[in-house]
Amino acid sequence: MKRLHTAAAAFAAGAALLGAAGLWGTADAGTPSKQDAAAKAKPSATGTLLHDGQSQYPRLIRLSHSGSADGRILASVTGAMQPSGVQGGLIFESDDGGKSFHKIADATSPVESAGHDAYSGSLYELPRRVGDMPKGTVLFAASVDNGAPKDKRQVRQRLWRSDDHGRHWRPQSDIAVTPHHENAWEPELSITADGRLAAYYSDESDKKKYDQKLVKTVSSDGEHWSEPENLVVHKKWSVRPGMAIVRRLPDGSFFLAYEVCNNDLKHQCNVYYRKSEDGWDWGDPSDLGTLVRTPDGKYALHTPNVAWSPKPAPNGTLLIIPEMLVNEDGSLAPGNGKTILANRHLGKGRWHELPAPVKVADIPKSSCKNFSPSLLPSTDGSKVLEMTTDYYAKDDCRAYFGTGSLNTGSLDTGSLGKANSASSGGRSDSGR
Numbered sequence: 001m002k003r004l005h006t007a008a009a010a011f012a013a014g015a016a017l018l019g020a021a022g023l024w025g026t027a028d029a030g031t032p033s034k035q036d037a038a039a040k041a042k043p044s045a046t047g048t049l050l051h052d053g054q055s056q057y058p059r060l061i062r063l064s065h066s067g068s069a070d071g072r073i074l075a076s077v078t079g080a081m082q083p084s085g086v087q088g089g090l091i092f093e094s095d096d097g098g099k100s101f102h103k104i105a106d107a108t109s110p111v112e113s114a115g116h117d118a119y120s121g122s123l124y125e126l127p128r129r130v131g132d133m134p135k136g137t138v139l140f141a142a143s144v145d146n147g148a149p150k151d152k153r154q155v156r157q158r159l160w161r162s163d164d165h166g167r168h169w170r171p172q173s174d175i176a177v178t179p180h181h182e183n184a185w186e187p188e189l190s191i192t193a194d195g196r197l198a199a200y201y202s203d204e205s206d207k208k209k210y211d212q213k214l215v216k217t218v219s220s221d222g223e224h225w226s227e228p229e230n231l232v233v234h235k236k237w238s239v240r241p242g243m244a245i246v247r248r249l250p251d252g253s254f255f256l257a258y259e260v261c262n263n264d265l266k267h268q269c270n271v272y273y274r275k276s277e278d279g280w281d282w283g284d285p286s287d288l289g290t291l292v293r294t295p296d297g298k299y300a301l302h303t304p305n306v307a308w309s310p311k312p313a314p315n316g317t318l319l320i321i322p323e324m325l326v327n328e329d330g331s332l333a334p335g336n337g338k339t340i341l342a343n344r345h346l347g348k349g350r351w352h353e354l355p356a357p358v359k360v361a362d363i364p365k366s367s368c369k370n371f372s373p374s375l376l377p378s379t380d381g382s383k384v385l386e387m388t389t390d391y392y393a394k395d396d397c398r399a400y401f402g403t404g405s406l407n408t409g410s411l412d413t414g415s416l417g418k419a420n421s422a423s424s425g426g427r428s429d430s431g432r
Contacts (some may be wrong), residue, residue: 004217006384007262012273014063017111018234025103027177027262027417031089033379038357040288042248043364043368043390043391043392043398043400044359044360044361044369044390044399045358045359045360045369045388045389045390045400045404046358046360046400047357047358047386047388047400047401048078048100048400048401048402049392049398049399049400050075050092050101050387050398050399050400050401051090051092051101051103051162051398053079053080053082053253053397053398054079054080054106054396054397054398055077055078055079055090055118055176055181055389055397055399056077056078056079056119056368056371056372056397056399057076057077057078057119057120057121057122057175057186057371057372058075058076058077058372058373058374058387058388058389058399058401059066059075059121059122059123059374060073060075060098060123060374060375060376060385060387061073061074061123061124061125061133061138061376062074062376062379063125063136063138063165063183064125064127065125065126065127065128065135065136066125066165067136067140069136069165072093072094072095072165073093073094073095073097073098073101073385074091074092074093074094074123074138074165074166075091075092075093075094075101075123075374075387075399075401076089076090076091076092076107076121076123077089077090077092077121077399078090078118078120078121078142080104081108081109083160084116085306086116087117087118087119087232088106088107088108088109088117088142089106089107089118089121089140089142089160089169090103090105090106090107091103091104091105091106091123091140091162091166091169092104092330093166094233097378097385097403098376098385098401098403099403101401104166104167105162105166105168105169106169107121107140107142107160107162107166107169108140108142108158108160108169109169115386116144116145117145117146118143118144118158118359119142119143119144119146119185120140120142120143120185120186120187121141121142122140122141122186122187122188122189123138123139123140123141124139124140124141124189124190124374125137125138125139125172126138126139126140126191126197127191128191128195128207130191130195130196130219130221130222131220131221131222131301132182132221132222133161133172133222133265135266136164136165137155137161138162138164138165138166139159139160139161139162139172139189140159140160140161140162140169140349141157141158141159141160141175141189142157142158142160142187143155143156143158143184143185143186143187143201144156144157144158145159146183146184146185148280150181151181153178153181153183154177154178154180154181155178155182155183155184156174156175156177156178157174157175157176157177157184157187157199157201158171158173158175159171159172159173159174159175159187159199159222160172161222170185171221172222172223173219173224174225175187175199175201175219175224175225176201176215176217176219176225176228178203178204178205179205180205182204182205182207183204183205184199184201184202184203184204184205184325185202185204185242186201186202186242186243186244187199187200187201188200188201188244188245188246188253189246190246190247190248190279190301191248191279192218192277192278192279192280193254193277193278193280193362194253194280196218196219196220196280197218197219197220197222198216198217198218198219198279198280199216199217199219199225200214200215200216200231200244200246200256201214201215201244202214202240202241202242202243202244203228208231209233209237210234210237211237211238211239211240211262212231212240212241213230213231213232213233213234213240213241213285214231214232214233214241214242214244214258215228215229215230215231216228216229216231216280216282217229218252227276228432230258230285230376231244231282231285231298232244232258232260232274232282232285232288232289233285233286234260234286234288235286236262236263236264238262239259239260239261239263240260240261240262241260241288242257242258242259242260242261243258243259243303243304243306243372244257244258245258245304246279246306247256247306247307248279249308249316249318249346250308250310250315250316250346251346252277253275253277253346254275254276254277254278254279255273255274255275255306255308255318255346255347256273256274256275256276256282256289256319257271257272257273257292257304257305257306258271258272258273258289258304259271259272259301259303259304260272263288266329266330267299267301267326267330268300268301268302268366269293269301269303270292270299270300270301271287271291271292271299271300271301271302271304271320271322272288272290272292273289273320273347274287274289274290274367275346275347276390280366290347292304292309292320292322292341292351293351293420294341294350294352294353295350295351297327297328297334298325298326298327298328298353299325299326299327299328300320300322300324300325300341300351301322301323301324301325301326302322302323302324302371303322303370303371303372303373303416304320304321304322305320305321305324305373305374305375305376306309306318306319306320306375307319307321307376307377307384308377309377309378309381309384309406310377310379310380311380311381311382311406312381312382312383312406312407313344314344315344315345315346316344316346316381317342317343317381317406318342318343318344318346318347319340319342319343319345319354319375319377319384320340320341320343320351321339321340321341321373321374321375321386321388322339322341322358322361323337323366323369323370323371323372323373324336324337324363324370325337325338325339325353332363335353335355337356337359337360337361337362337363337364338355338356338359338360338368338371339353339354339355339356340353340354340355340356340375340384340386341353341354342354342406355404355405356386356388356404357384357385357386357387357402357403357404358372358373358387358388358400358401358402360388368389368390368391368397369389369390369391370388370389370390371397372389373386373387373388373389374386374387374388374413377406378403380405381406382405383403383404383405383406384403384404384405384406385401385402385403386401386402386403386404387399387400387401388400399425404415420422
């Protein structure tokens with residue numbers, strides 16, 4: 001049976017070693033947890049089912065550089081393409097503001113990828129020309145061949161392009177290729193301040209130094225890429241930074257969110273962030289960054305995604321949605337699987353809880369339930385569209401979507417709290 005988890009078979013040996021050491025392997029590699037089995041019988045997610053098929057890594061964008069197509073919402077998931085059953089990128093469109101979606105294309109093809117699966121995709125619209133790709137070109141990036149046999153595996157972070165708003169796709173380039181059989185995952189795209197196309201991904205190919213690290217690479221034309229450089233690393237081999245998400249903020253700065261697994265065993269896979277003025281220089285790679293935590297000590301864990309809304313706060317509202325939310329003692333918080341964390345000062349100061357549009361119950365470090373959700377605020381900042389995943393049936397992970405209000409709850413203007421790095425290994429802007 002084809003696994004829905006991101007190259008779980010290829011990662012099983014490494015996960016077993018971490019499990020033997022008493023560590024949760026990592027959410028970013030999609031390794032199934034033992035607790036998943038009890039939650040596979042039926043979906044708990046609210047919202048609307050995206051389509052009748054496997055889905056993971058949902059991503060949402062609203063076209064805003066595409067002329068007459070502006071305003072359309074595109075969604076991507078990785079799932080089984082029909083009729084081949086090969087895992088690839090599936091593209092959906094909404095022309096009613098996210099009330100409904102219909103499939104318009106496969107971003108990948110079994111022929112182009114030599115029949116090998118593509119996982120952990122991301123979706124991006126170019127805000128300016130890069131090489132021969134004009135403004136408005138839609139890009140899809142994914143990891144290819146994670147599940148190939150070890151003796152034949154060289155994982156590619158592959159880039160596809162669409163010149164007609166997502167309806168037809170063709171390969172653009174390989175962002176990076178691992179030098180050997182070790183895996184790499186979850187490419188993320190952004191444009192730097194000087195107009196280059198940057199890619200960030202989770203990399204396991206430097207096993208002598210790091211079990212996993214975050215790396216970055218850049219291209220001036222979308223075809224030729226620089227040698228990958230370290231983005232986030234940790235001196236302890238078993239600590240695993242991963243799952244980078246990058247957004248440009250209205251002040252011109254860049255915001256990077258990611259998880260760090262195995263550095264704080266009480267709050268496993270904490271969410272951290274960093275900021276950059278140019279979208280390329282993020283500071284010392286060994287600095288874990290700033291921990292995302294609420295004033296009352298709740299921790300965001302696993303698979304973060306980020307969005308910025310122009311309202312309801314005067315300077316807009318930065319939103320982070322994690323897979324899980326836990327209390328100070330590590331127990332599941334009441335808002336676990338149901339919460340967006342909001343900040344009104346572009347990442348500084350307090351993070352406050354808002355209700356998520358799609359609610360997913362019973363999340364025990366799952367590799368499907370609320371795994372790597374996505375947010376898209378409305379253009380007026382009053383609402384937010386969410387797409388996330390839950391088990392539809394045993395071993396069948398599917399995407400659900402829904403829209404909720406951003407005017408619910410209070411966004412306190414409280415001052416910055418004192419840093420608390422005793423257990424997190426990083427700074428904290430919890431506002432306590």
